Amino acid sequence: MKVTWKWLNEFVDLKGLDIESLEGRLASQGLHIEEIFRPGEEIRDVYIGYITKIEPHPDADRLKVCSVNMGERGVLQIVTAALNVQADVYVPVAVHGAVLSGGLKIKRTKLRGVVSEGMFCSLQELGLAEHSDGICLMTDLPEPVAGDPAHPYFSLDDTVIDFEITSNRADCLSVYGIAREVAMAAGRSLIKPLIEVRESDIPVERCIDVELREKEKCLRYTARVIQGVTVKPSPLKIRARLGLVGLRGINNIVDATNYVMWEYGLPLHGFDRNEIRGEKIIVRTAGSEESFVTLAGQQLKLSPDDLVIADTKQGIALAGVIGGGNSEISEQTKDVVLEAALFDPVSIRMTAKKHNQKTDSSYRFERGMDFDLASVSSLRAAELIAQWSGGSVCKGVAERRNEAFQPHRIVPLRLSQVSRHLGVSLNEEEVRDIFARLEYHVEKKTEGTLLLTVPSNRYWDISREIDLIEEVARFYGYDKIPESLPQMTMKKGRSDKKSLFKEKAEKHLLSNGFYEVYLYPLISEELVKKSGYEPGQVPRVTNPLNREMEYMTPEPLLGLLKAAELNMKRGMKEIRLYEWGKGYPSPDCEEEILSFLCTGDAPKTVFSQGYELGFYDTKAVFEGLLGELLPGNIEKRASRRSLWAPETGFVYLINNEKIFETGRLRDELTGFFDLRHDVWGGYGHVGILASQVRAGRSFVPFSIYPPVYYDLAFVTDSALPAGALAEEIISEGGSLLENCRLFDLYEGKTLPRGKKSLAFALTFRSQERTLTEKEIDAIIQRIINRAKKKFQAELR
Amino acid sequence: MKAKEIIKNIIDDFDRSCAAVTSSEEWNEVRVRFLGKKSAVTALMKQLKEASPEEKKALGKAINDTKAYMERCLEEKKKEAGRDEQKKLPDWSLPGRGQIPGKVHPLTTVRCQMEDIFIRMGFDIKQGPEMETAWHCFDALNIPETHPSRDEQDTFYLNKKNMVLRTHTSPVQIRTMLEQKPPIYMIAPGRVYRNDVLDASHSPVFHQVEALAVDEKITFGDLKGVIYAFLTELFGPQVKTRFDNSFFPFTEPSAEVYMSCFCGGKGCSVCKGSGWLEIGGAGMVDPEVFRAVNIDPERWSGFAFGFGLERMAMLMYGVPDIRYFYENDLRMLKTI
Numbered sequence A: 001m002k003v004t005w006k007w008l009n010e011f012v013d014l015k016g017l018d019i020e021s022l023e024g025r026l027a028s029q030g031l032h033i034e035e036i037f038r039p040g041e042e043i044r045d046v047y048i049g050y051i052t053k054i055e056p057h058p059d060a061d062r063l064k065v066c067s068v069n070m071g072e073r074g075v076l077q078i079v080t081a082a083l084n085v086q087a088d089v090y091v092p093v094a095v096h097g098a099v100l101s102g103g104l105k106i107k108r109t110k111l112r113g114v115v116s117e118g119m120f121c122s123l124q125e126l127g128l129a130e131h132s133d134g135i136c137l138m139t140d141l142p143e144p145v146a147g148d149p150a151h152p153y154f155s156l157d158d159t160v161i162d163f164e165i166t167s168n169r170a171d172c173l174s175v176y177g178i179a180r181e182v183a184m185a186a187g188r189s190l191i192k193p194l195i196e197v198r199e200s201d202i203p204v205e206r207c208i209d210v211e212l213r214e215k216e217k218c219l220r221y222t223a224r225v226i227q228g229v230t231v232k233p234s235p236l237k238i239r240a241r242l243g244l245v246g247l248r249g250i251n252n253i254v255d256a257t258n259y260v261m262w263e264y265g266l267p268l269h270g271f272d273r274n275e276i277r278g279e280k281i282i283v284r285t286a287g288s289e290e291s292f293v294t295l296a297g298q299q300l301k302l303s304p305d306d307l308v309i310a311d312t313k314q315g316i317a318l319a320g321v322i323g324g325g326n327s328e329i330s331e332q333t334k335d336v337v338l339e340a341a342l343f344d345p346v347s348i349r350m351t352a353k354k355h356n357q358k359t360d361s362s363y364r365f366e367r368g369m370d371f372d373l374a375s376v377s378s379l380r381a382a383e384l385i386a387q388w389s390g391g392s393v394c395k396g397v398a399e400r401r402n403e404a405f406q407p408h409r410i411v412p413l414r415l416s417q418v419s420r421h422l423g424v425s426l427n428e429e430e431v432r433d434i435f436a437r438l439e440y441h442v443e444k445k446t447e448g449t450l451l452l453t454v455p456s457n458r459y460w461d462i463s464r465e466i467d468l469i470e471e472v473a474r475f476y477g478y479d480k481i482p483e484s485l486p487q488m489t490m491k492k493g494r495s496d497k498k499s500l501f502k503e504k505a506e507k508h509l510l511s512n513g514f515y516e517v518y519l520y521p522l523i524s525e526e527l528v529k530k531s532g533y534e535p536g537q538v539p540r541v542t543n544p545l546n547r548e549m550e551y552m553t554p555e556p557l558l559g560l561l562k563a564a565e566l567n568m569k570r571g572m573k574e575i576r577l578y579e580w581g582k583g584y585p586s587p588d589c590e591e592e593i594l595s596f597l598c599t600g601d602a603p604k605t606v607f608s609q610g611y612e613l614g615f616y617d618t619k620a621v622f623e624g625l626l627g628e629l630l631p632g633n634i635e636k637r638a639s640r641r642s643l644w645a646p647e648t649g650f651v652y653l654i655n656n657e658k659i660f661e662t663g664r665l666r667d668e669l670t671g672f673f674d675l676r677h678d679v680w681g682g683y684g685h686v687g688i689l690a691s692q693v694r695a696g697r698s699f700v701p702f703s704i705y706p707p708v709y710y711d712l713a714f715v716t717d718s719a720l721p722a723g724a725l726a727e728e729i730i731s732e733g734g735s736l737l738e739n740c741r742l743f744d745l746y747e748g749k750t751l752p753r754g755k756k757s758l759a760f761a762l763t764f765r766s767q768e769r770t771l772t773e774k775e776i777d778a779i780i781q782r783i784i785n786r787a788k789k790k791f792q793a794e795l796r
Numbered sequence B: 001m002k003a004k005e006i007i008k009n010i011i012d013d014f015d016r017s018c019a020a021v022t023s024s025e026e027w028n029e030v031r032v033r034f035l036g037k038k039s040a041v042t043a044l045m046k047q048l049k050e051a052s053p054e055e056k057k058a059l060g061k062a063i064n065d066t067k068a069y070m071e072r073c074l075e076e077k078k079k080e081a082g083r084d085e086q087k088k089l090p091d092w093s094l095p096g097r098g099q100i101p102g103k104v105h106p107l108t109t110v111r112c113q114m115e116d117i118f119i120r121m122g123f124d125i126k127q128g129p130e131m132e133t134a135w136h137c138f139d140a141l142n143i144p145e146t147h148p149s150r151d152e153q154d155t156f157y158l159n160k161k162n163m164v165l166r167t168h169t170s171p172v173q174i175r176t177m178l179e180q181k182p183p184i185y186m187i188a189p190g191r192v193y194r195n196d197v198l199d200a201s202h203s204p205v206f207h208q209v210e211a212l213a214v215d216e217k218i219t220f221g222d223l224k225g226v227i228y229a230f231l232t233e234l235f236g237p238q239v240k241t242r243f244d245n246s247f248f249p250f251t252e253p254s255a256e257v258y259m260s261c262f263c264g265g266k267g268c269s270v271c272k273g274s275g276w277l278e279i280g281g282a283g284m285v286d287p288e289v290f291r292a293v294n295i296d297p298e299r300w301s302g303f304a305f306g307f308g309l310e311r312m313a314m315l316m317y318g319v320p321d322i323r324y325f326y327e328n329d330l331r332m333l334k335t336i
């Protein structure tokens, strides 16, 4: 909500203050300033000029050469392409060195060979309009002085203050409402300016009749009539002020209603009286098939929930939302019917929402307008219309209202509740004082309870005791309430299995060099399909930010591919990532998923050879994870998911429930993300994994006798898994074999084709005694025999 | 063999072995072999018992001389071997050996720090779904369809009736209060969604940490006190707080919470010159919210507040753009 400093000063005398000095106090009252803007600091060197002569440009039909009297600044020659340029008018002129809105700099220049010493300005270039409709001809000003700075003529010496107004504070959607808060903040009093309207002898009833059929949806309807208006642009100063607060000048009638809406808050509407059939305004609901054309030319299909303002034949406005094209103020308008009404916020909100007609008017009405505002707003608009259009105001107001509606709520406040909620005790006098300053009527009900009459401008916002307590806190000052800590009672502490699991799992990820990432769980339809899901089954956002973020991801692992792609593109070579994410395979399912992947190369270092990241790096992680689970019924099967390249995917299950999958990502997926290396990864179902986590293990007694070491190397078929041979060794080694470690795997020239060498380091140790060489030799011989018998493995 | 001969052999053997020593490992082997429990000299000592008194005396002296000789030689050799080893000192400029561990994301680090403080204060951690019903996300929180505040939520709607992506972690309050009777002290850290522009300070997906306390005597002063205790623990004792009036449908009175900027109030680019940093919203639980979850507002009162996790992390680490958290550039993940 933009207001200007000078406009505020029409309602509260702020002499000696500036907005910066009030900013902190206003913020604590709940009025945050978003921006303070002084157009005069941006726009420089614009002066008033008088065009004395216009001549054609010798070399360009579109251009004209003007002589401009700049008073003390001499006479300038300015070349212009403006269509509306004319002689003998005052115009704002940006001279050499001037700066205009948006930082546009003006310099002396040559246009098609003719020197131009400046530029005529439109309201747009002065920052007062969104679009330019030609240069600004200052025709309605009594006595501009050529050579004067343009700033005061265009209100550019004013300060624009943009307030952020929360949705409960409809009372602050006006200069007047903000002035009320500013007055409180500054400790000055609010001025209620005198509004003077000279009414004619013609009673309004003779011109218009009002029938209010819907008293729940329209609480009050008033109409005034102004006769004999001349519709034309409103005064320049007004257009400039409207421009400063972001409104567009249209004509003097519409500008007057907009000006008053900004000033007092209430949206007003002007109808062309001659377009109202039957000289009657009927406030009614729409018929079930009724259609309505807005003044923007949009055709709407109404329903009986919608409130319309109608004449005896048809709807002429969608109440409180938008006017109709059929009764709009035009240049031909002679008599104006001025509506000032109060509509029910919910009704307006639902209609505006349904028809997608969010207007300045609906914005205000749906937040709740002040019942009492209708009179003053109507009077003020009549004053301005009469002043700007030369019309005469008919006598009186045609008004209908819901008599049962009481705009001044009475709410009781128990003083004990103030301290109960705020933690600070205020005495009755202090509370009374705050409410008196806020224009509440205060009465004592019983000892300790006050009866407060809420001003009509806060009707929609303040209806409960707690709302009053906030008012007390707001003006007592949040900063004065002392800090304290709650007096808690002790309770049972509970440990959490999931966080225990997460902690254990994370240990394996981190120690293996994986980095945690955070991803958007929103993906495109294409990616949903690529992941093997039906888009129809996956939860979809109906109003996505863009197509790339339309579906909830059923497969968080895909997000990791994207993060891997980004890092690859930025030159990272060694990529190990994991995420504690969620999968959303259906609208009823939202499951915590731990995903991880690795791709790229681990570089060669002083201590180790480089290698391509792959299966063994992911195995380090899932082996670690599985090791944290309760031992026993974990089962491993080949995975059938299309996520994995053929034969690489495996799934682990507990009691037939999947806990974990791992494999190499299918080339089609990695290719989609422009990843050229193999990508190995996996994901786990956090909930089930956490339920299976093992808290600790039992102590295993260890031997104090000396170990005997023995190395054994076998030559086997290349296809034989090392683990199979190790199992046989362990089994044959029996209880004396403490450890069996594969320390070398060799395939190469010195071996026959199709063969490999597996070398194991064995540690033997007894729980009871020192082992003898003889004992060990016997075991080794049995191991060799068994390896030979089972796998035709030869000792190397 | 005579003892003298044996001793001579031992000394010859020792001299040869000692001369061959090049490392401290070898030095140690020689020491154990010639002076240890199983050494030839020790074996000779055992023979002493059976010898005649004169022999005992002579042999004893010879053994002791031999031992002294060997110890002297070894002492010499140790210095020598040590000198050799100096050449093999490690290169301190090389990195340590072993897998360089990964790191948790900065948002996790900050979240854990926040959780830690609250847990120590006695708050429980609660969670709830991200695909949430409109009732939990809005209606129960006094944000009815009929009120304009509903529009300010910038909601993402799902293609299932009355389901939305939660716009805040406040529905977890509702779920907790429906599940459990007061007193309640909980925080709900979690992912939330807003249909908002994506720029340096706005992300359509972000995280909040929500806190709720419901008890018999909770006051606005408690709200201020808990936030102050939390912020000073997280950012240091120099932090000051400021509470401005604001509006949230689910709290009354409501406040916008600010903390003093790290520039000490002088004004800098982080606080845009104001000296204050906006960090979240807070307030006393609105009686309408209590009514929606069947808690008697005449008996219980409560406070709630919510902070943006990304905002906290940006302040803590000086991250200039919220989008960096979701790009996951490894260079940032490794640094922070």
Ligand SMILES: [Zn+2]
Pocket (backbone or CB within 6 Å): B261, B262, B263, B264, B265, B266, B267, B268, B269, B270, B271, B272, B273, B274, B275, B276
């Ligand atoms: Zn600062």
